[in-house]
Amino acid sequence: MSENLRWTAFLELLGAELRMLFRDRKTLLISIVLPAVLTPLLMFGSSKIAETREEEIAGDTCRIVLSGNAPDSVISAVSRAIASGGGPVSVSLADSPDPEQLDSGLVHAIVTADVGRRPVPVVDVAYRADMDMSRAALDAILPRLEALRDSTREAVLSRSGISWAPDSAMIRIEDTAPPGAREGSDFGRLAMLFVMLLLLSGVSVAALDSIAGERERGSLETLLSTGVDRGVITASKLSAACAVGLMSALVQAADLALLARLGFFETQGGGFLPPASAFSPLLLVPVIPAAIFAAALVLFVSAGASTFKEAQLKMLPALLAAVAPTLVTLFPGIGSAPVTRAVPVAGLAVSFREILSGRQDIAGLLLAALSTLSLAAILAWAAARSMSGEGIIRGSASPEPGPAMLGRRAFQVYGMIWAVNVITSMQMERLYDVRTSLLVGQFLILLAPAVYLAIRYRLPSRTVLRLRSPGLLAPLLALPCAAGGVILSSDLYRLASLLLPAGERVLHDFGDAMTTGSTDVAGMILLFCLIPGVVEEFVFRGVLMGSLAARRGWGPHGALVASALVFGMFHFLYFRIVPTAFIGILAGLAVLRSGSLFTGMVWHAASNAVALLAAREAVEPVGLPLWGHAAAAVVVVGGLLLMGRGRVRLRAGRGRGPGSTGGRRGGTASA
Amino acid sequence: MPDSAVTAVDLCKSFVDDSRGVIRAVDEVSFHVDRGEVLGILGVNGAGKTTTLRMLATLIEPTSGTASVDGHDVREDPKAARRSLGFLSSTTALYPRLTARETLRFFARMNGYPRERLEERVEKVVEMMSIGSYADTRIERLSTGMKQKVSIGRAMVHDPPVLVFDEPAAGLDVLNAHEMLAMIESLRDCGHAVVFSTHVMSEAERICSRIAVIHQGRILAEGTVPGLLERTRADTLEDAFVSLVESARV
Structure with missing residues (x-):
């Protein structure tokens, strides 16, 4: 097939894929309309709820009960201090306050000023960290009590003839980050996670059906019986999925940017969003490879599944694996390491956060894009290979169980063993000694599944496992x-x-x-x-290397x-x-x-x-x-x-x- | 057989099944089909008809042996072989959200039909298939018979010299099946080489120039209907078929 024909077939197929996708109202609704409406509403709602909550707390009176065996002068000083700062704080005295009042929310904090063995009174503050008003009461009275302690100490020292110079060791803190950088950095920790989730949800609606669904319906067999290259078919399906993912992301980005400009997210309390200036057009640079990666991943899952339902089932672990690297921004040590840029998706997450916080490392961004695109290319290539196999045709008999079949499934199987190994190792090290953990890990987690695989896939002991002298x-x-x-x-x-x-x-x-x-x-x-x-x-050089070689x-x-x-x-x-x-x-x-x-x-x-x-x-x-x-x-x-x-x-x-x-x-x- | 549009020589296909071991689905099958001829491949379910036709359509690769379509070897040049044939089976479906006309246009382009003659060809097929009244209706809204007509149109829209039909009447009512057979006859009369698989004797008897009886992956006999009747000394094709299959079991 000449290049011209390939290109023509690619464009025709891409056009048809997109036409069919956009004729499906469910696709449009789920991948574009729904997120475009729900995402800003969700962000606005949570910001508004937080603001309303703060207002309610600020408007309510914090009820404080004061008691203790300290002298009256101390009790009255504490009472005055608590009430002195203004704001809605009420103080009442009680001989023996009931802790149940604190649990039921009738009282927000119980302050006890006792004189025990110590030469000075001790002020205890009891509060409920799980109740908003109780936390607000603590926030209100703690600085007032600290101020009372400082002034009392100063007075005692003065009476004793000791000069007190409170400004002899002042500490000044200055934030040199440009305006909005801290908010951008905080918001950027999880921003790429949301972007990936949005892309994957948009792409999966389109791409999951494009191979697995078509195979189930029989239209894939019709397409494969035409004179078009399997590679061209994969490329056009990948492009269609990318287009939907990107369109979904762009619509949402434009939607959010527009609403931010219109002040939709502005709240009196400041909210949790960075300022509109943080949303630079440069953010699209990491989003584009992320969209291509998401499309390739979903296409790979779709090509490896024999039914649409199987593709849906496989999508969950694939989705978790795809978004997990975005969490690298939560780990400062790893997130800042230069090699992180070369890790697909993780590098994009780091770059995305940097752009949001106003910093730009173009070389790092390009490396991150390159590594993610490389992985996307591998996934697309694997999807194309699946398309050229006979298993893609509905009703074809399954191939023979043997080393080659295990070789094709080896990474999935060893991935599961790895996950079990990680989880059990963490638990075992906590519960048992090193010897027991090691024996369980070696024999139960590694050897037992490897022996099962060798038997299940009938691996020849001499030629594949190389168990020979x-x-x-x-x-x-x-x-x-x-x-x-x-x-x-x-x-x-x-x-x-x-x-x-x-x-x-x-x-x-x-x-x-x-x-x-x-x-x-x-x-x-x-x-x-x-x-x-x-x-x-036995596990790695015998079963794994032997089956991969086949x-x-x-x-x-x-x-x-x-x-x-x-x-x-x-x-x-x-x-x-x-x-x-x-x-x-x-x-x-x-x-x-x-x-x-x-x-x-x-x-x-x-x-x-x-x-x-x-x-x-x-x-x-x-x-x-x-x-x-x-x-x-x-x-x-x-x-x-x-x-x-x-x-x-x-x-x-x-x-x-x-x-x-x-x-x-x-x-x-x-x- | 230099003029044959389709030739198959010692085609074999083996699968491995977990419980049954190695299965020889097609075992040294050879045949040829000339232009203007319909070769019927007659066999019970699981006889190897679909596997044979899928090898011709290059959807699966022969374990051994070879075949060619319009002179293109299915192993050496599978894309050219695919462009030279129209393949229709009970498992090949259409895109539900394209219209009938869009479907014809799309598959013509997929098989490299020239853009400048595309609309003319599509309209000709619409007329031949008598699908004009619903040519702009989406496939998902058509009845089974209408879809089958569009499917046949889809298979022949790029004007291939060879047409491969694998049980095309499956699921059709009597009238639609009758109409479909008439279309295949007209295609044959236009000079197309047609490979037609079925397990319905009357269909084979009506349209096939020659019939190959396949059973357990092997061709038991091949010839015209009168030739097969004479060879088996049977009165009907059904009797001849049963006689051949029974003798193969012995």
């Missing part, structure tokens, strides 16, 4: 290589820290967790080295990198992800070079042992001289090369004849 050479080489690998991963950690620095406190806590606890060396080797070495290699178009090296990244993600602390993924790549290379998963297990266990020993002995690999790091690299590369050579030699040995001693091992390693 490595011979002697490879495991022996793995021991020094593991030590070298730890030194190199430490260097990599230093490099990664430049982009994503780990806090000193986090590092300190992690170091403590590694070195405290049992002093039983055998137990620690079993718990921290052997068990993780065996279990995690996926069409991936191959062993793509699977190696992807499985190592997943392995890194399972080590939750963000500063551990890069070095752990690197160790995963080395262990995976050892498995591929030697042809045996057992080599990876030896490497992994030895690697953990070296890291543990270094932590216990407080040895920092960074303290090694330069030649030490170079030697580590040589040992690792050389060891990996020799592992492969060993395999070649063994393979050659098989050909020497049936009586050859290398025959059995060669057959094992090269099968």
Whole structure:
């Protein structure tokens, strides 16, 4: 198909998609009209309610009950102080105030002035933090009581002949942020979350139906039987969904901007919205990639579902995954790290907040847009691949369960295992000791599902899981290589820290967790080295890498990198992800070079042992001289090369004849 | 068979089912269809008719064997093969929110029909299909028979040399089915090569130039209706069909 025809087909299809979308009144109502009406009403309503509430509280009288065994002079001074500031505060004296009056709201605060063992009276204020009027009473009387304390202290000191210079240590606070910047910054913390939710709700109405719904109705099969490229079909559907998402976002942005200009949101109390000047046209720059990402995500979900209902079910986890990165603005440490810009969606959230607060980092904004668009492109590509598969045709038989099928589902399955692992780890660490948490995590959370997957998807033990003898050479080489690998991963950690620095406190806590606890060396080797070495290699290099390698178009090296990244993600602390993924790549290379998963297990266990020993002995690999790091690299590369050579030699040995001693091992390693 | 509009040579398609293992849905199927001819593919439900036709339409890929449509190999040049055929099955539907005329225009463009002759062609199809009275009505508001007429128009609007109809009369009442068969006859008479699958004997008997009986993925016999009757010594096509299927079971 020529470029001209492709372009014509794209435009025709896009036009038809949009025409059909806008002929559906429900689409218009849900994705554009309803949010355009409801969003300002919701914002106005909540702002108005807050203002009205403040007015009501300000107009009501705070009822204070005063009691205590302090001398009358003290009681009357306190009473005068409370009533002195003006405003609707009434004070009544009582011998023994009833706390139930406070609970029922008849009284808003109970002040008790007692003289006990201390030489000065103690003033207690009892209030209910869950009641607005009670909180307002506290806010009203606390500064008055503090002023009374200061003046009394000054008088006592003067009587004792001590000069009192209250202005000797004045502190002045000055906010240098331009007007509206603080409001913009506060509002911007969750602004991108709302934008993403609006975009996804607008896009999902259009895009969810465009593949899954059409497949269910049969119109997709009709379209696929025409002479148009599947890529062109995906591109036009993506563009249509983007158009709806953007239109929805733009209509709402224009709606909000217009209403803000007209003073619709202005309240006497100031409200929670930044000033209208904060809404710069530059805000559209992060919104456009966000809309494209939302469209690609929904299209990806739609293409992977066999029915519209299935697409709806899959949409919830996809939506949560899409909006979660926007919460990065709530974490100051992570939100301000340079690497955050390179994280899809998260970078947009940071940029969006900066623009709202009047700051502009154009390079950061472009990086954030680029990373999000890259992820959108991957999702669109995956959707196009789904469209070209036979499964897209309704009624086609399902493919065979096997490594390739698990490879296609691996990220979903491991994503679920990861989520369970995160949740249970947090709970287990709180409830049980390290040993129990580790055993449960390794055997129940990681190994059990991996064994189930291996059985369910009928993974061949020798060719896919590589459960076959490595011979002697490879495991022996793995021991020094593991030590070298730890030194190199430490260097990599230093490099990664430049982009994503780990806090000193986090590092300190992690170091403590590694070195405290049992002093039983055998137990620690079993718990921290052997068990993780065996279990995690089976889970990541065996099941995950083996199944990903069987996926069409991936191959062993793509699977190696992807499985190592997943392995890194399972080590939750963000500063551990890069070095752990690197160790995963080395262990995976050892498995591929030697042809045996057992080599990876030896490497992994030895690697953990070296890291543990270094932590216990407080040895920092960074303290090694330069030649030490170079030697580590040589040992690792050389060891990996020799592992492969060993395999070649063994393979050659098989050909020497049936009586050859290398025959059995060669057959094992090269099968 | 250089002049054949459609050729299929040893087409095979296997699926793997969780409980039944490997299923050979189509097993070494070969046939050809010339221009101005209707080849009927006759078989019970699950015989492999739809899978065979979907391979011709390049919606699914053959496990082995090959086929060509108007000289375009379905493996080597699937897009050209698709542009050379109009595909209609009981599972291919139309867009509910487009009108009949918009549907014809859209699918003509999707198959690369020249823009300058588009309106003329659309009006010709509207007239041929006798759908003028509801050409500007949205598909969602049409009856089943009306939709089927638009569907046939949709399949032929780009004037393809080959038409593939997979049980097109499914769900139609007697009158609409009769009218649809008449349309297929007229298409055949205009020189189109038509592949027509059905399990209704009377339909096959009426319009097919030749019939291929398919059962469990294999073609049991192929020939004209009189030829099949003579071969099976049966009086009706239904008897001939039953005889062939029964002998295959033995």
